[in-house]
Amino acid sequence: MPQNIAEFRIIGRIGKITPREKVKYVSVAANYNRRDGDEWKTDTLWNSVVCFSNVANQVENAGKGDLVHVTGRVRENNHGEGNDVTYRTELVADTFSILAKADSENE
Template sequence: MPRNISEFRIIGQVGGIDTRDAVTFVNLAANYNRKDGDEWVTDTHWNRVTCFGRCAEQAAKAGKGDMVHVTGRVRQSQYEKDGETVYGVDLIADSFSVLARQDEVEA
């Protein structure tokens, strides 16, 4: 039977890690090049990834500036705030691995 999936893959650098009781949030920068007039410029996209369990353990070992590879699933969310519905998209990690430490990336 066919499966319906919604997934993501990010290879990027860690901008920050927020570890809480049962979850770790990781901000990842992915860079893209785009043309601005006659010049090519870097366009950085920031992504906040939610990690649980083993992925949270791996994420907690990463450091700012490390190059990482993260895959996972995309989930839409919604909640009420001040009487209005707020919609969002959550990136839930299924795998998290460090490809290079910051000092190796800079070299």
């Protein structure tokens, strides 16, 4: 039987890592080219990726500026009660790989 999926893939640089009690949030930049008149411009978009214990160990070796490849699933989440419910789309990492360390490119 066919399965419905919602997945993502990001290849980008780490902006910051925010550790929490059970998860780590990793901010990863992705660049997109767009046309502005006759010129091409690059837009940088920041993606917040949720890393649970299954991939959080790989995040331990990562740092700001590292080039990473992250894949995972997209899920909707909400919290709150009554009229005070907040909805959010989360990117939950299934794999996390460091492609290049930030300082290795300057050598």
